Amino acid sequence: MAEKVLMKGNEAIAEAALRAGCRLYFAYPITPQSELIEYMSKMMPKVGGTFVQSESEIAAINMVYGASGCGKRVMTSSSSPGISLKQEGISYIAGASLPAVIVNVVRGGPGLGDIQPAQGDYFQATRGGGHGDYRTIVLAPSTVQEFADMAPLAFDLADKYRIAVLILSDGLIGQMMEPVEFQPAKTDEELEELGRQHESWCMYPNEDEPNHHHHIINSLELDPHVLSDLVLNLEKKYNEIEKNEIRFEEYNISPDNEIVCVAYGTAARITKSAIDELKKEGKSIGLIRPITLWPFPTEEIKKAVHNNVKKVLTLELSLGQMIEDVRLALEGKVPVEFIGRVGGLVFSPEEVKAKIEEIL
Amino acid sequence: MEIIATRPKSLTKAQFTYCPGCTHGISHRLVAEAMDELDMRNKMMGVCPVGCSVLAYNFFDCDMAEAAHGRAPALATGMKRARPDMHVFTYQGDGDLLAIGTAEIVHAANRGEHFSVFFVNNAIYGMTGGQMAPTTLPGMKTSTSPYGRDEQDIGYPIRACELLATLEAPYYIERVSLLSPQHVLKAKKAVYKAMKFNKEERGFTFIEFVSTCPTNWGMEPMKAFEWAKENMLPFFKLGVFKDKSVEEEGK
Numbered sequence: 001m002a003e004k005v006l007m008k009g010n011e012a013i014a015e016a017a018l019r020a021g022c023r024l025y026f027a028y029p030i031t032p033q034s035e036l037i038e039y040m041s042k043m044m045p046k047v048g049g050t051f052v053q054s055e056s057e058i059a060a061i062n063m064v065y066g067a068s069g070c071g072k073r074v075m076t077s078s079s080s081p082g083i084s085l086k087q088e089g090i091s092y093i094a095g096a097s098l099p100a101v102i103v104n105v106v107r108g109g110p111g112l113g114d115i116q117p118a119q120g121d122y123f124q125a126t127r128g129g130g131h132g133d134y135r136t137i138v139l140a141p142s143t144v145q146e147f148a149d150m151a152p153l154a155f156d157l158a159d160k161y162r163i164a165v166l167i168l169s170d171g172l173i174g175q176m177m178e179p180v181e182f183q184p185a186k187t188d189e190e191l192e193e194l195g196r197q198h199e200s201w202c203m204y205p206n207e208d209e210p211n212h213h214h215h216i217i218n219s220l221e222l223d224p225h226v227l228s229d230l231v232l233n234l235e236k237k238y239n240e241i242e243k244n245e246i247r248f249e250e251y252n253i254s255p256d257n258e259i260v261c262v263a264y265g266t267a268a269r270i271t272k273s274a275i276d277e278l279k280k281e282g283k284s285i286g287l288i289r290p291i292t293l294w295p296f297p298t299e300e301i302k303k304a305v306h307n308n309v310k311k312v313l314t315l316e317l318s319l320g321q322m323i324e325d326v327r328l329a330l331e332g333k334v335p336v337e338f339i340g341r342v343g344g345l346v347f348s349p350e351e352v353k354a355k356i357e358e359i360l
Numbered sequence: 361m362e363i364i365a366t367r368p369k370s371l372t373k374a375q376f377t378y379c380p381g382c383t384h385g386i387s388h389r390l391v392a393e394a395m396d397e398l399d400m401r402n403k404m405m406g407v408c409p410v411g412c413s414v415l416a417y418n419f420f421d422c423d424m425a426e427a428a429h430g431r432a433p434a435l436a437t438g439m440k441r442a443r444p445d446m447h448v449f450t451y452q453g454d455g456d457l458l459a460i461g462t463a464e465i466v467h468a469a470n471r472g473e474h475f476s477v478f479f480v481n482n483a484i485y486g487m488t489g490g491q492m493a494p495t496t497l498p499g500m501k502t503s504t505s506p507y508g509r510d511e512q513d514i515g516y517p518i519r520a521c522e523l524l525a526t527l528e529a530p531y532y533i534e535r536v537s538l539l540s541p542q543h544v545l546k547a548k549k550a551v552y553k554a555m556k557f558n559k560e561e562r563g564f565t566f567i568e569f570v571s572t573c574p575t576n577w578g579m580e581p582m583k584a585f586e587w588a589k590e591n592m593l594p595f596f597k598l599g600v601f602k603d604k605s606v607e608e609e610g611k
Contacts, residue, residue, distance in 0.1 A: 024442055050441040054434070055467035062431040062464070066407075066438025069425045074438070092428050203423035203439065205446050207402045214372070216417045217425040 004179040009144040009169060010035035012180045013103055014043070016151035017075050019185035021194050022101070023049035024074040026063035028056055030082045031115045032171040033105035037077065057082040061089030061102075068098040069217035071198030073155050077103035079171075080121050081112060083129075090164050091130030094234070095219025099158035099198075101151070102136075103167045105174035108344030116344025117171035117266055122321035125168050126294040133231055135238050136164040137245065138293040140264040144178035146291075152183055157245065159197060161237055168293060170317070172266045172346070246300065247291035251275065253304050256284035259356060260305050262326050263315040264290045266346065271315050273349035278356060285356055293322070298329040305334060311359050312336045317346060368392035370401045372421045381581025383538040383571040384412060384480065388419055390548050391451065391478055394555035395422070404447050405439050407432040409461075411453035412486040420451075430461020433468035436475045447558050448475035455485045458494035458518050465524070469564050472529030476558045478551070479520055482571040483592060490576030494518045497591055502576070517595060521568050525601035531563030533602040537570035537593065539585045546598075557605065570596050 007015070014036050017025070025040045037053065044051035050067075054060040060076045067074040078086060083104045093100050106121045108114040125138045137157050141147035147169055154165040186194070203215050221227040249268075252275050253260070263271045268289040275285045288304050290297050305312055312334055314323040320338050327336050339355045341347045367373070370392035378384045395401050404422040408414055410429035417424035427435045432450040440448045457465050457479050465477065484502055485491040491504040495517045499508040509517075521535045532554055536547035547569060554565035570592050572584035579587060 024438070026438065052437065052441065052471075055463050058431070059434040059437075059464055059467065062428065062434035063438035063441070065427075065431075066425060066435035067442035068438075069435070070405075070439055070442035072442045074442070088428055089431070096426075203405050203425060204443070205403050205405055205423050209402070212402065212421070213423070214421055215423045218417060220414065220426050 002181050002184070004181045006177050007144065007180050008035050008175060008177050009147045010105065010174045011039045012144050012148040013151055013167070013169070014039035016148040016182055017101070017155075018043055018047055018049070019182055020073070020152040020155045021186040021191050022073045022075045022151075022155065023047065024067045024072055025049070025076065026052045026054050026060040026067075026074070027076050027078065028054050028060050028082060030079045032107055032174050033077050033079045033103070035174070036103065036105070057085035058088060061086040064100050065089055065093055065096070065098060068093065068100050069096070069203050071195065071202030071204060073159070073194060075101040075103070077105070079105045079107045080109050083121065083124070087130035090136065091128070091132050091134065092219050093164045094128070094134035094136065095132065096217050097162040097234070098164070098217070099162050100164045101154045101158055101167070102164060103169065106168060106170040108342070114344045115171060117173070117317060117346060118342070118344055119170060119265060119267060119317040120321070120342065121168065122293065122316070122318060125166050126296070126325070134234060135294055136166045137161070137241060137295075138166045138168050140168045140291060140293050141173055142265050142268045142289065144173065144176060145180050147173055148180050148182060159194070161241055163237070163241070168265070170266050171344070242295040245292060246295045246297050248297040248300050249289040249291060250304065251287040251289060252279065252284070253286040253288070254284055255306060255308065257286040258284065258308065258310050258360060259313055260286040260288060260309050261313045261315060262288050262290070262301060262322070264293060264322065267315045267317055270347060270349055271352055274352035274356060277349060277353050283360070290322075296325045296329070298325070301326060301329040305330060309334060313356060313359065314338050315347070315352060316340050318342060368396045370395040370421050371419055374418045376419060377415055378412065379575040381572075381574040381584065382412070383482070383569070386538045386544055387478060387480055387569050387571065388416065390544070390551045391449065392420065393548065394552045397552065398555050398559050400447050400555065400559055404449070405443070407435045407439070407448070407450040409450070409452040409456040411456050413451055413453065413480070414487065416451055430456050430459070431464055432456065432461065433464040433473070433477065437468055437471070437473050440473060440475050449478060449558065450475065451478045452480070453486070454479070454481045454483065454493045454495040458520055469524045469530045469566065470527050472531070472563045474558070474561055474563060476554045476565045476567070479566065479568045480571050481520070481568055481596065482573040483517070484573045484576050486573050486576055490573070495596070497595060519596060521566065521601040524566055529564060530566060530602055531604045532557050532565040534600045535568040535570065535596060535598050537588070537598055539570065539572070539588050562605070568596070570598070
């Protein structure tokens with residue numbers, strides 16, 4: 001077993017990305033993700049990779065577009081206001097079907113907001129975020145270990161589906177130190193193989209190739225019938241992802257549950273503490289923790305909310321965004337209650353426990 | 361019979377979609393000829409802008425990427441950093457490069473990125489129907505400056521070459537024009553030089569073409585050339601603004 005090291009979430013995701021074969025990283029500094037860009041600036045030259053501190057988040061995501069168009073594993077990261085700037089590029093990446101990994105260490109908003117943990121970017125992340133009809137895969141970690149494990153997962157999913165994968169962390173998971181164990185780094189042979197996997201479509205000029213090719217990376221199509229087909233093809237891909245890639249955790253789900261909670265990321269950690277406390281008092285509360293926010297575990301939530309469940313409680317560090325997906329999943333089967341905190345504030349396990357007791 | 365001029369290999373057989381009398385055909389050809397002459401096509405990646413040349417990926421016969429408006433230098437940075445063994449160029453217009461993409465071009469030039477930028481300046485937004493550009497001349501009427509560009513209200517045109525030449529990193533910056541056969545021959549030399557420096561990995565190279573837009577200027581092509589000579593060249597002076605090869609080679 002590999003050694004466990006104590007690391008901040010932001011550094012752990014950077015290290016895990018390098019091990020996953022990321023050799024190009026473009027970003028702009030912003031709190032609370034600065035340790036990530038700093039780690040990359042220090043470590044990328046040591047593995048022979050490329051680090052560029054760009055002039056803006058817009059430039060960074062477009063550098064990602066260029067490098068990804070060459071078939072390379074490439075990443076950028078930011079926090080909420082910077083992710084808003086990247087939306088232009090994310091839409092183009094979706095239109096051109098390019099693989100890319102984007103980390104959002106979410107902070108309080110709207111506007112400049114603050115630099116504390118929040119979950120107010122759920123709508124932006126799960127509804128595409130930029131203009132046009134598209135999706136990105138959204139992964140939401142709740143521990144530093146899971147944050148790190150999501151780097152190789154995100155790159156694999158991005159490569160498999162030629163899609164942007166967003167890792168939706170927050171200021172708490174980014175800044176917190178926890179023990180983390182890394183997956184082994186890709187070998188040179190594996191990296192070489194990764195480099196070849198996109199040759200059928202990516203830009204790869206090759207002097208020695210006998211048949212000259214003309215690969216174009218593009219999201220423009222002026223013929224509405226052709227564009228319609230392209231977008232419908234994207235839909236097929238999204239349907240495939242919804243079929244294959246839903247990830248979630250069940251915590252204390254049982255036929256005894258009177259209440260089932262739904263929470264992700266930091267909110268789910270706190271909910272687990274409250275559930276443990278209530279368990280000691282003989283109360284059976286379950287939790288569904290979506291790990292993929294898109295695709296959303298709709299059927300899984302429906303299944304967990306069996307006939308004995310009286311109420312569902314959604315817990316978010318926002319005014320209530322995921323709750324819309326929970327309600328859509330349950331189709332009015334049971335009342336869906338909500339507890340939220342905004343402005344970078346976080347609810348305590350005691351507050352969650354009190355809320356559960358109130359609605360029991 | 362001897363063939364003395366033919367379609368460059370670096371252009372596809374697709375028919376240009378530009379207006380009659382437009383100079384994009386000439387600047388496309390100059391870039392493609394340089395790619396041919398320097399045998400760079402099989403190692404070349406290009407970036408198209410948003411603007412009239414948005415479909416240039418159909419014309420240049422090498423791997424191409426289509427950028428969001430103004431972002432071509434950022435894409436090119438990502439491409440060149442991903443494939444340092446290959447060559448990269450961008451082809452951009454005045455709205456793309458000097459308005460929405462000002463940050464991207466200044467910082468790519470400032471980093472001394474190893475690619476070539478071909479910048480077409482015709483003082484107007486062509487594709488969207490003739491709106492005012494950052495290079496529209498004072499007093500010039502466009503569809504969004506119907507009373508003429510008022511420099512007191514909206515400022516003076518920006519000179520790209522002079523702006524970028526203040527930076528330390530760029531290797532070669534020259535402004536040429538496409539307004540007469542003599543000008544085109546000079547432009548051909550400049551494009552060749554930029555592409556040669558590109559091939560030799562010398563650094564950031566930038567060529568501006570002072571061009572015309574007969575359609576949106578509302579002029580016949582020949583009249584547009586004359587108008588540009590009289591009005592654009594006094595403001596956008598032709599010449600070399602930076603050439604580090606002169607210092608390096610002690611010429």
